[in-house]
Amino acid sequence: MNLYETVFIVRQDSTSAQVEALAQDYIKVIRDHGGEVSKTEFCGLRTLAYPIKKNKKGHYVLMNVQSIPAGINEMERLMKLNENILRHLSVRVEALDPNPSPLMQQKNFQIDRARSFDDEQDDLPNLGEMERE
């Protein structure tokens, strides 16, 4: 029995009910293989950092899973076949975190603009000459 964290993104056209139904399907698959899903988070519709298949937003779902590898493989296989799921990622972890994940807490994401690293890199004299051309 291994511990996994799975995140998947559902298309924005789906309703919340459909998203929950989808999650329930996968929970059933895991249970059939003798595992259990301890936490399911429906983080809601979030704006994606870049469009995926022309979708700008998606429903994020996070699941904490304890299962044998065969169960996770089966679940991932089904996710690949489902056309409503844009991305999925399962990561093996050492301990499951029961608290709400940062995905739920950080609904509004902002990138800190404190870094001037890029300005430094662009300051190279060679680039300046090329721009003049």
Added chain:
Amino acid sequence: MAYNRENNDSQTGGRPQVRRQFFRRRKTCPFSGQNAMKIDHKDVRTLSKFVSERGKIIPSRISAVSVKKQRELSVAIKRARFLALMPYVSG
């Protein structure tokens, strides 16, 4: 070593003095020691502190992250990019 490089650059004379405020880096890795931040690929706010304006990962010689943690951090940032929580290229 970064401080030495800074002195050499003032000899070439081409660079503005912006670098000095930038290279005033922390002595310790922000992810090591007690009360350290955890590296989580879902935690966009922490990860975005180690990413430049264009979205590039900042090297550890500037951000003072230890080698092992820098590798974990870069894996986490790449996972976050895959999950569309962070952009590959921004601005």
